[in-house]
Amino acid sequence: MKEEKQKEDVFESVWKFFASVKLAVAVFIILSFSSIVGTIVEQQAEPEKNIALLAKFFGDSLAPTVYNIFAKLGFMDMYHSWWFISFLITFSINLIVCSLDRFPKTWKLVKMPLKPLAVNVIKTLPVKKEIKLKTTLAVAKDEFFNSLRTSKYQVLEANENNEVQLYCQKWRYARLGVYVVHLSIILIFLGAIIGARFGFGGFLNLPEGQISDVAYTANGSEIPLGFSIKCNWYDTKYYEGIDMPQEFHSELVIIENGKEVLKKVIEVNDPLTYKGITFYQSSYGMIPNASGYFILGLKPNGHQQSTVSLRFGDTFEIPGTGITGTVIDFSPALARDQRTGALISYSDNMVNPAVAIQFNMPGQDSFKGWIFKRYPQTGILPGGHEIKFEDYWGVEYTGMQVSKDPGIGLIYIACIIMAIGLYITFFISHKKIWIHIAHDTPGGKGPVSVSVGGSTNRNRFAFEKEIDHILSTASHAIEGRSKK
């Protein structure tokens, strides 16, 4: 028996500990301060970087020692350290226990039936008004009833001889808004845990034309996808006239059992998802020492365009014109050096690709011309024939972030719930109004006195305006009636 009681005591004190708001304040402060440290010390970086940083604060000789202490404490990968995660767990237990602890009281408050109040109590409520009206009790009651109803209150009444009380409330469930907010925070934690436990994050650099059925983790191990993915092409689109990328995009194909099941052009902010695995456009680059195909569009003046695909040194003919050309040179980023006037490649990436072609025209000397991918007008030949440099294909790879996060749906739902909860909490209030109406003189003659009192859990200013409105609507209606 005694043991049981002790157990209960232990349980109770643990519960009290986790239900306390003081704990919440402590955890808020600890999480904030340690996060500040985490933003100063570069996370998951090479030791040298942070030792150099620490040297600024502690001097060169002490820095390595301080670094070692910090590293032992987990500050170099703080957000994944056992103690930081423990604080996050404490935070959520605190939130759950505290909410559970409080909820019954709030629920009672919500469910509590509204009762009429004594007149002198009404006169002490946070919002109070008094007026006198020249009318009868019945008319006044009627009009106040209507006015409250129009403001969406469900009105109850208590009658005694020579006095009436109307009392009502609205939006009492708004008091539960905070619990909705707290719940959403817990759901976000759950979503994050599900994602960490059952999902993965990796990357995949896929050359144009190639297929892969795995992605890779940061340390290089393979993650099987369960299907194959192929990159048809990768392309950077630039803003006109400047070397600033406007869009990075790649065409991807999902292949399952040898069949194409899905094809999509992805770009930044518009990924491809298949079977829970999402491919995000994140980088690109050149494949070292690759040689690819020059894709040229040939358009004889006034005719349809045709496309050819050529290797270095290959020759083509613009159909029906007798003009032939040979691919003799390529630059990924061609420009003219401003001082020397010589042609140079100013980048190893395909920032401004250009292909050089040796042309042979019937009856003319052969000549060499550069055609730029980004400047199609460079491909217009004498006679109006056009050559478009569509792509140098097979030399770039697309870099993709590959991730699977089964928790993301829950995260999105939690976001919506949080938005709703915040709206309820901050913009809807639980309002109660009592209106007491009585004749001044006991005989039922003379003017009636109306005492209005109200209370709300938030936004008193708006509530006062609402009460003013209810009062003026009713008194106008009463005046209108007495005129008739």
Next chain:
Amino acid sequence: MNSSLFFDISAGAYVAAMITYVIYLVARNKTVGIAATTITIFGFACQSVALLIRWVNSYHFWISSSPNSGLVESLLRAAPLRNLYESLIFFVWSLILIHLLIEFKYKVRSLGAFVTPLAALALLFIDISGTSKEIQPLIPALQSNWLLFHVLLSFLGYAAFGVSFGAAAAYIIMVTDSKKEKAYIFWSIIIGIFIIVLVGMGIDFMSLSAAERKELIQNHFLKATFRNESGGVVAASWAFSIAFIFTLWQFGFGLKKILSSLSVTPQMLEDIEYKSIAIGFPLFTLGGLLMGAIWANSAWGKYWSWDPKETWSLITWFVYALYLHARYIGGWRGKRVAILAVIGFVAVIFTYLGVNLVLSGLHAYGSG
């Protein structure tokens, strides 16, 4: 049409409004007060026109490079919330909007003397930080509706927090009984640091060539004073700053008399401080944290990566959550929560600017 003329007029108007509001505080003359409000409204109208012109210009800029995108998409991509300059301008616009709403609702003019300086400081900051005012092309990661709403709502939230900061700062002075009070000492230090950093940046700005000014934030921040190569300059900067904070502490107290003679009551200020947080908190939660996370997820496949910017938003959020809980459950009132409101806004400033000034993160956004 160029928007910069209207921006310049509005900036001038806000500075004039600031001076007029302060004169109003001192002279307590109703006509001066009305003049201050009128100038503010005029500045606000000019700024609204300027924002619209800039929007139209960026729209043309966008469709000239992406003729294929639809009307709505182009309008969204062109919304003037695309870089540090535009977001600060929008911050000032929202700050003034909220201020005007409060002025009409509460009939308090004197808050203007605390809010317009914030607007003027933000405008000053734009100039001395040397951020580019050109309409720039959007890099791919920024071409997202989530990002747009993220920035829009965050800045409305920041503006609300800014108003609460102004109210809390005024409140702390009003309820101070002696210069030895901790709250008042805290106030002097924070406001002092604020002004000193801006003056420091002003000195940076003047000591730099036009080309260097463009990267003041990244490379030259406080290099002319506190981070100078010469030890003498550093020592002088510190000495001057300490003297300045001391002076502020000595004389800031005088504001109390002025405010109380203007029928500003501490209750009113406390109410404004709380109400603005009650509006700012949901906006910031939704826009700053949730939509930011959703954008990060759609761009990089990770909704939370603990980069400094995200972490500092979280810290800011914690401070305001602490404010709400301390008030609501702990029943804290008065100076203690006012200090939290001030700390909260310091965290806001650090989130938005400090992270770019002092720390460097994954977010390219905000550095341009």
